[in-house]
Amino acid sequence: MGVNREVKRSFWVKLVGAPIAMFLFAYALVPLYDVLCEITGFNGTTGKIDQESNFVVDENRKVNVNFFAATMPGFPVQFYPKDVSMDVVPGKFYSTSYIAKNNSGKEIIGQAVPSVAPTDAAANFRKLECFCFNKQVFKPGEEVEMPIRFVIEPGMDEHIKDVSLSYNFFKLES
C-alpha cells in the first residue's frame, strides 16, 4: 500500500483517540445528567433549602399540592401520605408527613426518590426537611410517621395551579 501524503504519528493517535474519548463521554453524560437535573429541575428533581427564609408572600395566590406514594416491587412496606392534598401559598413553609408500616418480619432499609410534576414547578419546590434525604431503616412490624417540610418559592410560574409530589420507595441492599 502506498501513502500519497506524509502522515504524522499524531494523526493516528487522534483518529483512534477520538472514538475512545467518545466512549468515555457516554459515561461522562451520567454525572452531567444528574447535575443538570439538579440545577434545572428537569425530570422533576426537587431542590433543598437550608433555612426558613422570608419570602415575599402573596396571600391571594393559591396552589394545590397533591401527595402520592409508591413502592417498587419487592418492597414490603405499606407507604402512603397522611394528607392527600393541601392548599398552599407560595412563599410560606408547610409541614405534612408520610406513613410507612413494615409488614414483613425483617428489618428493611429503603430509600425514597422524590419527583415533582409539572417539571416547571420542580425547581421552585424546595424541601427543608425530608425522609428522602437519607436512607430509612424500618424495624419488623414497625409503623413510623415521617415528616416533610417544604416551601414553594414565589418565583414559580403563575400558570401553575396544581403541583404533585410523589415518592417512590425502593429497597437498598442492606
Add this chain to the structure above:
Amino acid sequence: MATDTIAAHDDHHHGPEKGLLRWVKTTNHKDIGSLYLWFSFMMLLVGGAFAMVIRAELFMPGIQVVDPHFFNSMTTMHGLIMVFGAIMPAFVGLGNWLIPMMVGAPDMALPRMNNWSFWILPFAGAILLSTFFMEGGAPAFGWTFYAPLSTTFAPDSTDFFIFAVHLLGFSSIMGAINIIATVLNMRAPDMKLMDMPLFVWTWLITSFLLIGAMPVLAGAVTMMLTDRNFGTSFFDAAGGGDPVMFQHIFWFFGHPEVYIMILPAFGVISHIIPTFARKPLFGYSSMVYATAAIAFLSYIVWAHHMFLTGMPVAGQLYFMYATMLIAVPTGVKVFNWVATMWKGSMTFETPMLWALSFVFLFTIGGFSGLMLGIVPADIQYHDTYFVVAHFHYVLVTGALWSIIAAVFYWFPKWTGKMYNESLAKIHFWWSIISVNILFFPQHFLGLAGMPRRIPDYNLQFADFNMISSIGAFMFGASFILFTYIIIDGIRNGKPAKARPWESAKGLEWTLGSPAEYHSFDKAPSRKAIEQESQHTSVA
C-alpha cells in the same frame, strides 16, 4: 493464467486469488466492497422477510398470524437488521468500491483492517439472529431498546444482542477510521479537498459522525450490560439511576445515526443528477458546507425524540427550534439538485429515475419530519404510524433508494456488463408505485391515532392497513425482480464501455469496465482531475 512470470512479479500485480479463500483473505477494496454489498443485500432480504410478517399480521384487525410477543420481536429485529445490517453496510460497501477510485488512490489506507471490519459483520449478524432460537426469544423491546424494557424486563438473550451491537459498532468505527485515513492521506497529490467529488465529501463527514456517535452507542449498551449482570444501576431508579437517561444517551447516538444513513445518499444523488442532466452540479461548495452543517446540527437535536418524556417547556422549545434549523441546509441541497436539472438536457435512464424519485420522496419525508419537530403536533403524532411513515420515507425512499440508484449507476463499472434497461425500468415503476401504496396510507393511520408497534388495532384503521399491506407484498415481490436483474446483468449483460453514461464525470470512469483489480498505482494527473471534475464546467 497463474504462470511463472506473473507469480514472479511483485505482489501488486497479482490478479485476485482463486477460490473461496480469496474472499476470506482479501484486502482489495473492490473485493471488500463487493462483500459488503452482497452481505447487506442478504440482510435486506432477511429484514424484508420480517417486514412481510409484520404486514401480514396487520393485514386485518385481530391476531391471526403470529403471537404478540413474536410480533414485537419482528418489529425489533426488522429495525435492527435494516439499520445495522442493510443500510449501513451497503454504504460502507459503496464507499469501499468508490472512494479509492474517486480520489485516485490504489486502495484503502488500512487494507488489513478493512478485511477485519467486514468479516466481523457476518458474525455479529449471526449472533443477533441466533437469539431467535434462545429461551425468551429474540429482542422484543424495539430497535431503540429503551430501558427498563431492555434491562429489567428482557430475556437473557439480550446479552447476545448487546455483544452483537458491540461488534457492529467496532466494525463501523474501523470502517470510518479507514475512510478518513484514505481520503486525507491517499488522495492523489494533485487533488485538493475542494476538488473531491461529493460522494467522497459526504462519506468523509459521515465518518466523523460515526466515530462520534457509535462509541456512545457502545457506552449505552455497556451500561445496559453492567446493569443487567453486574449490579450497576445506570438506568434503574431503584439504585439511583434513571431510565430517562437511557433515552438521552441513546438518542445522542440515534439522531446522528439517522444522518449517517442519509449523508452518503446525498453524495450518490449529487453524482447521478449532473450526469443525466448534462450539467455540472449546481452549488458544489454550498453542498459541502450544507453537509457539514447538517452533521454538526445532528448532535444538538436529539431530544426531539423525547418531547413526551416530561421535558420542561424551555427544553421543548430549544429542541424544536434546533430541529427546524436542520431543514435549512437540507433545503439547500434539494434546491441545488433542482437547480442542476434546471434547463439541463435530461434523459431518464434507470439510475436517474431512482435519483429523481429520491428527491421527491425524500422531501416528503423531510416535511413529515418538520411536522414531527413541532412540539404541540408531536404530542399527537409521537409513537403513531405517522412516525413510521416519516422514517420510512427518509430511509426507504431516501437511503435505500440512493443505494439502488448507485447500484444501477456504477453496475457497469463494477461488473463490466450492462443490466437489462427495460426490465430495470419495469422494476423501477413497480417499486415506486408499491412503495407509496405501502407507506403513504401510514400517514393517515398515524394522524388518526393508530399506535406503532402493536399487533392489533381498532376497526376504524382496517382499510388503510389493508392497502398498506398490499403495497408491502408488492414492494417485497419487487426484490425478486431486482435480484433477477442483477444476476442476469452479471451473467448475460452486454459488455459495458469504460464510460457507459456519456456525460458521467469522475476519475472512476477513466478506468476500464470492469475496473482493473488494481487501479491508480500511479496517481492521476492534475489535468485528469480537472477534466473529470463534476462540478466545474471544464470540458
